[in-house]
Amino acid sequence: MDKRDRAEIFRTRLAEAMSRRDMSRSSMARICGVDRSTVAQLLSDGEARLPNAHLAAACAEALSVSSDWLLGLTERSETAADLLASSFRITEAERTFADTKIDAWHREASGYKIRHVPTTLPDILKTDAVFEFEYGSFRDKTPDQAISSMRARAEWLRRPGSDYEICCSWEYVESLARGEGYWRGMSAEVRKEQLLHMAGHCQELYPSLRLYLYDPKVVFSAPVTIFGPLLAVVYIGSQYLIFRENRQVRAMTDHFDQLVRDSDGDARSVAGTLESLAAGI
Template sequence: MNKLERAALFRDRVIERLNATEVTRSQLSRDAGIDRSTVAQILNGEDARLPNAHIAAEFAAALGVSADWLLGLSDRSERAAQLLSAGLNFADAQRTPADEQLIAWHREAAGHKIRAVPTTLPDILKTSAMLNWEYALFQDKTPEQANAAMRDTADWLQAPGSDYEICVPIETVKSLARGEGYFEGIPEEVRVEQIRHMAQQCGDLYPSVRLYLFSSRKVHSAPLMIFGPLIAAVYVGQFYMVFRERKQVQGLTRHFDELVRASSVDARSAPEVIRSFL
């Protein structure tokens, strides 16, 4: 954007804000402490005038917007504190597949690609036996509710246009096969069934669902979900850190895409590799 284009954009956005708030130019002059003739020079005529930093800041303060937005340096009109509040917030996390918040985000992002790095295994690829074992200790959600939520999700995955990408550390699947770490205490028959089911689902649901296995010795990721370009949620235990600002969502999307590129097992090979751990 050259100087004349930026000046024209500044003028147009000031006028847009004046119209939206029904503030007069005289009132803007008083509130900004800027001479009315200067205001007229900036806002009148075809030859737009680019203001100096002081005038831009005073206009922004008087109009309740950010100077960056007036100057075309941002697509968001909110001030910095407002942007932080709007772009980042916290949501309680139940860490169950019947989590109403996750279901609401899925609905909001209908038609967009979903990206996920789960805490352990993808809930949408778990067997009923695994869900029963894993969620038996939750008091707010029963295994029956978890299974019902998974059936609903399975129906959604069968719908035309579904697009779900998942990245899982290959060490997680190996730990499942051995009954180690998080998976210690799970009966062997449940673990075997889970591995076979996950491999089968990865094949049957491809390409709507694509599972990639990466080595956590090479790359690392916190658990997260990205709902198209709209929402990114990082799971930190008791709550989600929720990002809605475009650049923040794009940044986490680039992180996820790097996990895909760094994966040692691609989505086509995942079923065979998962079965090989039996």
């Protein structure tokens, strides 16, 4: 970039940042340790003057902005620390499937495609009996409260323009059919009902809802939900890791898309796969 062009960007952004903070030239000069005339020259129209590195850093620190932004090297005005704080944070999970934070993120991403890798099965496709089985060990909410919350959330699948893509571990689905592992102790009747419930919704709601079954031996995934281009949330049990920076969300999206590519079959055939598993119970 030409020096005059960069100097003009610096002048414009310096004036903008000073205006936002209601900072006078005298205050700016005092904080930066320079004469008022120096600040006046930096703000003067037609002056192709760039500050030295020390003064540019002092101006950025005084205004709580990035010196790279003042110099036109980035479009983000936040400091590196502020960018990190806004792009990534950790928040407590409510330790229940009916977490109010999830509802808020869905509302924020209304109109965008949602990509979801569940911990076990997708909550929005679970039967009441499965919730009762899972909530037997929870103390924070009763099964009835969880069921009520999930029914309300499942209505998102039926809204016009809904676009929900789910990648579910084949291992969890197969162990459900067999009544093994996580599902040990669940009756055959409940397990069969769950598989047919999922199959029915996959048929009825396609293509708004698309379910894929990935093999964790081929590719692994932690539980993650990607709310359009806005944010990605990784669930680690007692906490959520929340990513909002564009490149981070893009990386999570690429990971999800790889799960889809590596899945066995496609979303059109998954209902038949689930029905076959149910028939074998």
